[in-house]
Amino acid sequence: MVYLGRSKGCKPCKQRRKKCDEIRPSCTTCVNTRRTCGGYGNKKAIAIQEYDSRKEVALPIRSAARDFSLPIRERRPRTGTLAKIALSKEVPLRDVDDLNLRSFLHEFCITPTGPATSYGFLREIEPRLRQLDEQSNLAKACKMVAIASQGTKLNRPAVLTSKAEKLNHELVASLAIDLQHHSAASRQDDPLVVMLLGLYEMIIANNSRNGFHNVHASGLVALLGLKNHPISVLEALHDGKSLGSLRKGFTNGEQGVLAMPNHKTLTESLQSLLIALLRIGERVKVTSTEGLIDCDEKVWLLREALELDQEFAQWDESQDRTYRPNIIGQVGQASTTSEYNVGYWPGRVDIYFDRYISGIWNIYRAARLYLSEMISSLSNGNRNSTTELKQVQEMDVLVQDVLSSIPYHLTDNLYGFLNQIDNRTPLASVGKAASGVLVMHPLHVISNLPAVDPAVRSYLKKCLVWIEENMGVGQASIFAKSSTIETEDFASSCTLTLIGMMV
Template identity: 30%
Template sequence: MRKFALQAFFYDYCIPTSHSSLSGGFLSGLEPMVRNLGLDSPVADACRAAAFASHGIKLHRKFLIYQAEILHQNLLRHLALRIQTPAANSKENLTIAVLLGLYQMIISEENNPGHHTAHAAGVAAILQIDNNYSRVLQTVLTGHPLLLGSRQKIGIPSPRVEIGIDRWLLNILIKFSPMWKRMEAFFAGVPNAQDIFDLALDIKPELIILDRELEDWQKSQKEEFKPVTIDSGVPPSINPGAGYYPGRVDMYIDLYVATLWNISRIALCILKNLMARLPTMPSDDSYSEPDQQTAFHMAEDMIASLPYHLSEDLQIFLKDRHKHTKITNPGRPAGGLLIMHAIHAASRLEILPLDMREYFETCLTWMGKRMGIGQAAFLAEASGIDSKYLMDGWLLILLGLLV
């Protein structure tokens, strides 16, 4: 059973690099690491814990979930001992911390958010940096001994590597993070009209610059990196199930590329939502793109990517789409894991139509039940989720793209 669990994890969660100059994959270096360290190594057991948990949820097998928790507890003790040694800050420990964070995201329940935040803090401690995803991005871009092997995956220049596709995107996200946090904290305090006007005067020009940078990033991508529309989609229906929202269906080179596109899309949606909350300024005259229209198109693009993220075989999905009301052939859980934070964020944006937001919640619920990702179901139902909880989850996903 241990052998099969490891094989299942590699299939379900490890996405190999499909194109060396365009894609970094997801957990793409994990299988070689396990084979190098040994099939009974702590890293291998961390993979098994995630596999047992995911399949236990999907198959409703409490025994598998119990086996996962035993492995999890053993690994916690292992890490506690290792961090007291000179080898505390090792690539092996970093990988285990990331995998245990993913495990916590998998076993989350509708009434139990899980404890991935503790493992995100452990990751930051191993990297010896502050625990926030902007700091992790900066660390990756500037270099870190434990992440040097990842620098090529995100296109950081070296004597043999050209500038890649997402260095620009990561820099935009680093600049966006503090402004997003500032605005969220500001509106949480119920400001008056004058305060809102003063904030708009101060921050809106910067938001517009970032908005244009994100749009420029999308427009500048190579043709082979862009999505390809393979179907016009399903007809309109009431309460569409996962994968069945009316509209087109797109495919990508791989899930890594699809994820970067959706990161840029949700960032644009959030920016548009933030700008819509601010009054129009005289300096906005040269900026005529309607916020709501752009956000709607970005959300449509995310929806068009969902069958690719969530189905096992797009051709089967397209062939059978008139027979069903939701995806019946769930794909690799990695596909759901990589998009769940983006669609959760979209489901909470007032700038998007209600039916679209409800559809995103429907997809999250489906991912929890059919893909074995407990946190997806939690995100669909929970309200007032702490932003740190979400950002720590995104941090762990980000590091999965780099491992």
């Protein structure tokens, strides 16, 4: 027999001996026949290669992550009602759990190519899953998150959300037993499970179920021996204290988790700048609320804020060109702002080294815009007109940088998006849910700053709603409806995301 190479086509098409166009995530044949597309890989492609004790490093492992999903449940053209659910075919029940795990790894894990290039998001989850049984609490938590997210994305809430909620109840009960009866050594995965329980609540958040992730954020920081406040979490991530096994594989030293790889300059780290910003913001808030702020104190706070702004600028200037955005396209002006569909704000379209790096840049931009707003408030318009104009120009640049990053975060095929810019069709090839989680906090902050153009703020809120509807992260839509930044929900969400960037 002559070997003609690896057979092509998805699993259902090969079994049915049908021609497959190999479109991802689901081929056209499977979509038209209402079958679940079984993928294009084979078992060898996801085989786990074990550690070789004769060598000093582990053999390379190919990720099992895969974008596996049912077709989106479409709405009927005139009534807008959802079409009747058609059950999937040809995917055995025994394979569903494995496919859900692989979907989680695809949607929520950003795996770096190495610690010298990026730090990723939830990067340690897959290596840990390879050491555990499929019925472990960690595996169940991953499946729960994936199923809940798919329920929103695919317009199948009743079918999938109920299954995810059942897993949620099982995990909470199991976790309570673990904490009471098992030793600390046998509970090494508990912080990861608690973090994923919090992420689950962020995903399914809606008007009637809002803020449930707060209790998991509190539980997580308690397990790690921290105080329940973003400042405390940032300080712990900065110095590495009390993080135990969650710090495995983290090698960024004094720069902390919020840093560009190989950052070796003498400037302050972004983490330390954020800590200083939060502390100034707290003092301004407390003194203003209690009516204790006087002229001398205001001048002192303004001086501190201005010095901090210079340090932020120095951090920006010190970054390696490798990790700066590159312009790859341009969106033209629409006739009215109402035509600015998500992704189509006029201006540049930027591309980044990866989504972790883009997330760091947007955290910096949101922080500096927040600081600029604070400086304007403290100065009461008494600053030099030239200085005031310079600050306004700097804010405009920061806002445009954020707007230019949105297509990169929200689509998985940026070049495909560029090819359809002139048609202004809705964003296709929706990006990973992790990308939506990373970008939604900066968008929320900027969309609530009074100094930012109201049209921009409205557009950013539209983007947050889009993240909920298309990426399956309900907390983004809650943020879109909120008119305040410093809330417990926002702080808890930031805490869970920061620790997700750590592991």
